[in-house]
Amino acid sequence: MTTHTNANGVVAQRLARARAIMQREAIDAWLVPSADPHLSEYLPGYWQGRQWLSGFNGSVGTLVITQDFAGLWADSRYWEQALKELAGSGIELVKLMPGQQGPLEWLADQAVADTVVAVDGAVLAVASSRTLASKLYERGARLRTDVDLLLELWKDRPALPANPVYEHLPPQASVGRLEKIRRVRETMAERGADWHFIATLDDIAWLFNLRGSDVSYNPVFIAFALIGPQSVTLFVGGDKVSRFVRESLERDGVSLLEYTQIGAALREVPGSARMLVDPARVTCGLLDYLDSEVSLVEGLNPSTLFKSRKSEEDTRHIRRAMEQDGAALCEFFAWLDGALGREPVSELTIDEQLGEARKRRPGYVCPSFATIAGFNANGAMPHYRATEAEHAQIEGDGLLLIDSGGQYLGGTTDITRMVPVGQPSLEQKQDCSRVLKGVIALSRAQFPKGILSPLLDAIARAPIWADSVNYGHGTGHGVGYFLNVHEGPQVIAYQAPTTPQTAMQAGMITSIEPGTYRPGRWGVRIENLVINQEAGQSEFGEFLRFETLTLCPIDTRCLDLGMLTGEEKAWLNAYHAQVSERLSPLLQGAALAWLQERTAAV
Structure with a gap:
């Protein structure tokens, strides 16, 4: 979205409609993070609500809307861009700097008794929701995570991505998925967990040796994974998985369910379960599906360290x-x-x-x-x-x-x-x-x-x-x-x-x-x-x-x-000598001449 859009007042109109819905729902402040249920860096169009609502195209930023204020928190990478793209929108750039209030701290600081702050819990990390809810509670305010205002506000919201999933095969995939699952189960046992829920797309793609193109630039696909004592289930759109890939997964003991069935599956996890989750890499809205008796074992996803x-x-x-x-x-x-x-x-x-x-x-x-x-x-x-x-x-x-x-x-x-x-x-x-x-x-x-x-x-x-x-x-x-x-x-x-x-x-x-x-x-x-x-x-x-x-x-x-x-x-000379030695066999003509000239010793 360009500055021209803001100048035409489109963003200002969206803010006005958002405030009307907030007033009707008795919401005093609305937090709109740059996030999806997988806490991805690059978001499918369906979850680019902050971008759509603010007109700011940077990949990272947090929007806060109240009845008399709208602010976009962004770090120094985006300040110049944000100033241009927010011009005329009615949204103020708030510069994120060390020692300064972030959006969660600002919301807590502004809250008074009975203030209601809303955020879509499906896209808010557990760790962040706990921090904000605790700070609001101290002020007599409360956090609502059960509402997605964009459902009503964003009429032409894009559909969920539906691109095919494919296997990352040997020789490049040097470790099979069975071995990877075994390693994860071993770590689960060490931590005393019998279940493990994974929402982050890079962890899922790595664990199952699968790739996709649902997210720009990252070869991942929209999915969840649930590992139980006797089961491994991948939740992914069925029309995205070919018969060949499905059979390959099933041979390795991986069951497939639809992406949208994750809520129902989490509800069925027994109350006696000990569930390993990473509070920084799973959202509070998803964990709300779990029985309150389920014990959470919190820590880094095992796959995050393995794949690094x-x-x-x-x-x-x-x-x-x-x-x-x-x-x-x-x-x-x-x-x-x-x-x-x-x-x-x-x-x-x-x-x-x-x-x-x-x-x-x-x-x-x-x-x-x-x-x-x-x-x-x-x-x-x-x-x-x-x-x-x-x-x-x-x-x-x-x-x-x-x-x-x-x-x-x-x-x-x-x-x-x-x-x-x-x-x-x-x-x-x-x-x-x-x-x-x-x-x-x-x-x-x-x-x-x-x-x-x-x-x-x-x-x-x-x-x-x-x-x-x-x-x-x-x-x-x-x-x-x-x-x-x-x-x-x-x-x-x-x-x-x-x-x-x-x-x-x-x-x-x-x-x-x-x-x-x-x-x-x-x-x-x-x-x-x-x-x-x-x-x-x-x-x-x-x-x-x-x-x-x-x-x-x-x-x-x-x-x-x-x-x-x-x-x-x-x-520098040693680096350039190595560059020349390794790249020269792959080049010819002008490119080879350029390489030789640019790697000459200084």
């Missing part, structure tokens, strides 16, 4: 996917170098050309997220997305930031590179060099196995902080294996809680992507994916190091090489 630790066989496939992705990028960048200054190139052209280059590569399935191509000022918005209505031509002097990724049968990629356009300024080169110093610092780090991942953040930031520069987003996120490009439980971000589940283990894939953003001028981000590898043992315990997986030159034309130390130059 890629096996050596998985890693071999991932390395090959990285080579194919790197080759596609070389072809793209060779084209871009030849096109700039000779033919019209826009941010939209870049998205199209990148997609075409990846499509030519074996094993490619789809993008892993929406390509971010931001020239100069647009690059200062970390989650910028060019549209037909608003995009820049790539011309003149400056910096072009390109953040893109692909889903391959053998892995998921995510890479950001900077491209010089014309003659970048010295300050722009200094920003690129400083960010690269952060990438190198963390890439070279060795650290104790089991260290809580948020603690590693300062290593990447130290060279950037040294010049009194900072950035608002985290430094790294976990990445799936032909699954979600953003995957836990590890995250490299000082803003993230240092919970035991964030411990670094061998086989975890994480991004390293520090940045610098100068609003209205330019933005810089350089990103590689790395995997935790064993680094040996000493009297102080076991240690890990990073192996860099991403293979693509870092354009030295963007750098002030005088800012790099001898060790940093040695790292």
Whole structure:
């Protein structure tokens, strides 16, 4: 939805209708999170109510509506975008910052006796509902989770997705679903649980070795899973599962029921059950179906940790996917170098050309997220997305930031590179060099196995902080294996809680992507994916190091090489030598020439 929509008053009309329904239902405040019953990052159209209601297109944000206020909470990645898209809507941008009130705290702070706050419990995490309900209770207010106001308000709401489900097969699927289910049951037993309910789509896709396309960019499908003492049931639309896939599942003892039957199935779980659930990854509306006598065993879904630790066989496939992705990028960048200054190139052209280059590569399935191509000022918005209505031509002097990724049968990629356009300024080169110093610092780090991942953040930031520069987003996120490009439980971000589940283990894939953003001028981000590898043992315990997986030159034309130390130059030269060695056999002509030129030693 564009600024033009807001200017026409469409969003203001929707807010007015929402307030009328709230008044009729005696609801004082309505919380509209960016969420679905699976707590997904990217939402099927049916659950994009916050976007439809507010006109803000960012993937993360929380809307709160009262009779005299409407606010959209968003973090620094989205501030510039939100200011544009909310203009004229009657919705205020509330900037999420460390130490400031989030939407739940704000709602609790505003509440007085008898205040009623409503949210669709089907899309609110158990942990969040408990926090909010408790805070409201202290004020004499209450939380309603039994109502979805969008059912009445959103007349042309999209249907649930109905795309086919398919198997992720060997050799890329290196562990069978029976073995995965066995491991999960083993963990259930260790925790004293005889039942386990899973709502998150990446966990389900991984556990059953199935993939789909119900969610943009993530090869997952809408489903629930319920593991009982003697049964394993997958709840998925029957028309999405072919006879071949159904028979394969049934041979492995997996029963199929319709997606909409999950409520009835949860009601039938006996009161004596001990149910393992992750309160951060299941919604309160779903657990409301359970008998009140069911005992909840709360903790991380076993599958979340299992799938984060890629096996050596998985890693071999991932390395090959990285080579194919790197080759596609070389072809793209060779084209871009030849096109700039000779033919019209826009941010939209870049998205199209990148997609075409990846499509030519074996094993490619789809993008892993929406390509971010931001020239100069647009690059200062970390989650910028060019549209037909608003995009820049790539011309003149400056910096072009390109953040893109692909889903391959053998892995998921995510890479950001900077491209010089014309003659970048010295300050722009200094920003690129400083960010690269952060990438190198963390890439070279060795650290104790089991260290809580948020603690590693300062290593990447130290060279950037040294010049009194900072950035608002985290430094790294976990990445799936032909699954979600953003995957836990590890995250490299000082803003993230240092919970035991964030411990670094061998086989975890994480991004390293520090940045610098100068609003209205330019933005810089350089990103590689790395995997935790064993680094040996000493009297102080076991240690890990990073192996860099991403293979693509870092354009030295963007750098002030005088800012790099001898060790940093040695790292860059060694990285470029490896990139050249592994990608050269996959390239020819202009792409090979571009690779050789861009990997020359500095």
